[in-house]
Amino acid sequence: MMGAERISISRFLSLRSGGARINSADALTYLYLTFGTILMFGPVLWLVASSFKTQAGLVKYPPPLLPYQQVQVEVEGFDKALPLFTVTMEDGSSRELAQIRRVGIEARMVDPADPAAGEIKVNIRQREPVEEVKLAWENYLDPLVELENFDFVTYLKNSVVVTTVATAITLVINSMAGFALSKYKFKGRDAIFVLFISTLMIPITVILVPVFLVITSIGWKNNLWGVIIPGAATPTGIFLLRQYMLTIPDELLDAARIDGASEWHIYWRIILPLARPALAVLAIFSVMWRWNDFLWPLIVLSQNDLFTLQVGLNAFQGELQIQWHYVLAMTVVTLLPITLVFAFLQRFITTGIATTGMK
């Protein structure tokens, strides 16, 4: 702990020795942290706050911090609720009146407390809307029901299917390969391992065209399998699992063999349960990769009903008239699962990355 403190104090070189130094160093530290927190969390919170504003509320500038909506009141004798305004009367007093309708620069208004008193005509410049903090849940609910060009439920379903199926396949085939490469001696084993690992730095961006050909030849263009399978054989996963399985003692396997266990049995009943921590790390990363995947699904999927959430969201925000109130709400929904996973597994993920150095 002592050491940890010293290293970072060295950053504040301009500050000379003496008791005050620690304090100013601390002050700078917390200033940095406060500023950092605002910068990292602020935009996300702003997105969430904005997503609860109505379409009318979103175009207000400068934007209010909280989602306000005009108060609507039920007035006797009117079917629909009427918007409430504060009106400055000619004598300088102000009253709260509900607007029946607006004609040019003149508003026909009525006193909600005394509707029998009849209509009051007011110049529109004399009235200010009465507002209250109210969440526009319709931004979230409309896309669930029916929204042209944005079928949220389908996109969500596709994303969930891709993420879970791909993660399951990755876990199974990577763990099998890791098992083979760590526990068996066969010809070509090391060559295969080097082959896998050497592609660690070759992203799919380098081979887009030929992979697209392969997918098209199989008939997986506009098919979720075309998104799921190509990235399933992750070199990171093989590396992680192989390294982990190397630490499982061979004697355990030999003992099981003497008891008559088949190799598959050993893999399924001994290796997999023992490799759980590594499998959990890979599972979390795979979920993250797949849920956030963008370029490859963008190429494979051109049919609206097959879009994943990321591709759908991108198409929706790319429309000529961006419907920000829906885009913001759906962005919040998209970041929600990852945020929840993070909230639950925060320590696990951060230590996982620090120890494996992968993302």
Add this chain to the structure above:
Amino acid sequence: MGESVRKPLRLLNVLEAIARPLLLIPVAVVEFVLTPIQKRVGIDKMGYFFVLPNLLIFGIFVLFPMLLNFYYAMTGGTKLFPQDRPFVGLDNFATLFDCEDFLSPNSCQEDLFWRGISNTIQFVVLQVSGIVLFSLVTALVLNRKIVARGFFRSVFFYPVLLSPVVVALIWKWVLQHEGVLNAIVEIFGGESKRWLLDINWAMFWVVFVSVWALMGFYTLILLAGLQSIPPELYEASSIDGANHWQDFRFVTMPLLMPTMFVVLVLSLIRAVQMFDHIFVLTGGGPGTRTQLMVQYIYTTGFSNQIQLFGLSAAASMVLGISLLVLTLLQLRLGNQSSLA
């Protein structure tokens, strides 16, 4: 990993309890099929079986395409299937490299490609230095004795998990003309701008947003590096009368160097491949100001009306070679720095 794995393991247990009964039959079938095979080939050859599924997918979707990419790069036309594509030799590369002056993209036949390269170089230099600088400072700060360290660590790490599309939309909303940034700028007497449409600002914001989104990952790696420095070294240096700058210069920096190197290389390799964030944020605009190499590959091969797969493959080979050079550089310098 210790106690921190317990929670996910509990989660995994639940999933397992669901999956077990479902998998009972397929697993039994696999075992039934495998047992006679194992009797025939022996135990060690079973390794082939276990590596096979992964090897198949790897072969079909990585290895074969890698080889095929060379062929694509040497064929022309707009057809996808190789048998329909005329062989053109190195024409695609000649097209890409047809420049009067390599320093001015306008003089090139494929000016978008060269603009992509020049933008990518700019972006990589700015983004990597931003990432290295901010993740180092943040790691040093987080490594101090501070209250709620776990919380602050999460704060800086959280954006790493967000999808590029989400990150881009968050910032597109903040940066739009009637957005909150302009409101803040005006409070301080500044002038509101269309940040993402401004030719002088677009690149800055693209870099800024990607540093914002990715720096937490590298901070974490550097923090792990800092925490692995044995405290005895600082005790020793303080006995020798070292001041804090000397501590930092002669203890922290040399011991952190290997980690810094990892950060540098990883961020470099990722920066060269940048696409998602920028594509959603600016679409490469204004004009072509923020269009990078990967976007050129994508546009040329997939989103243009006329799909020039050959040109796209040739450009992707240029990208692949730059990645290869960076990786080799890493291996070389990595060996040197571990020797030093």
